[in-house]
Amino acid sequence: MLSEIPLVTLLFGIVAAGNSVESRSDTLTDRIENEHAIKIEIDAAVRKYTEPLLQELEKLNEDTRKETAVLRQDLDTLKQENALLNERFHTTKAENEKRQHHLLSVVEYIGMNQKDTIKSRKKRQPIEAVAFHAYQNSDKCIHDLQTFVYDNVLINDGNGYSANDGIFDAPVTGVYVFTWSVADFHDWYAAELVVNGMSRGATIADNDSQDIAVGTAVVVVHVQAGSHVFVRRSGGGGCNVLNKPGSATNSFSGWLLYITEP
Template structure:
């Protein structure tokens, strides 16, 4: 009898302990959804930080290259600085807080060329992650050398009003969306959805926008999009181009 009563008490105690520590199925599902949403937000934030870091690294590399290659601005016909020139430069530097003009990239001080145009396209099918930059690896035109086929970024060489045009080809049975990014801001969208099975469709969009020298322009995959971007050199190309309007 004592053993029987002890067993009942033990079962009651264990049941009480489980109830104290258990989590209901609805609460568990709710926590699981919260964790999933937070993880997605962190993942999106990580993609955006990577893109900003890449843009900064590309801009820094460009400035460093031009700082080494671009000669110091002088009046036309001057070969060397005279003592009077150095004195004027020193006074100007003190007025400007001691910033030496020789360290400023030539691109920021003056714009040499006003002829800018580029056109590039994908050589084949590609799969891109969320907010990943499209890299158009075949370059047909690159007047001004602003477009970089290694990272897919157009580094604006001259301040002005530009036209940028994008053509997007979807992979069969998949929808594809892309965003036009200008200096870190979404300035345009393009979306292609399939109408029939095994059908390939394409769409184009253009924007006219004022940009400053040193700004970055690129195309990235949107959030409401499939992975694959199609491009066939013979009949349907995914392209990116632009030119200086004025």
């Protein structure tokens, strides 16, 4: 069948086909070039807008790196300062504990010295002036267990003796000396010294003749401060006691020998 087609027709077909292909090739090339140009424009536009952003971002990153470096440096400084503070705290705590222990030792030492000083002062302190002497002014009738009231007071240093009731109240603790006398005529009469309700000594005046009898006793006794000391009748043939100033009297005396620990 190919041989039946005229040659001219064939040539025209070939030429037409070639022109068509060439036309299509030119169109594809133009499209490629256009797309390439568009891509170039797009890339240029992207670079135009993104480069400042990238520069700004890089600047921000650089600032962030600098700030981070400063923060790290500050953090290192804070760590060092914290370490120094911890060291100072522990050092101060140890020093305070040491000082507290030393202070407690000093306080204990001072306390012991104060006790020793007080004891030493008590031992060295002069004897406090405590002394009294009193007697009865006239004859009196004193019954058994009745207290003698010596109303005439000659001396009362320390104000321990009371002429109202005949009782001596010890102002300080210590060793005291007490002496008392009882006078009677033609009879017998006994009197005892009482310290806080306990009898600490007694004396008796006894005479069957017409003479005056006098009994005297001396007692050395330890007495607590505030103790009551007095003389009372402990027995006798009659109630009358003799008081003759210048010859025989009922008297009561006492004085502090030395102070002792309470």
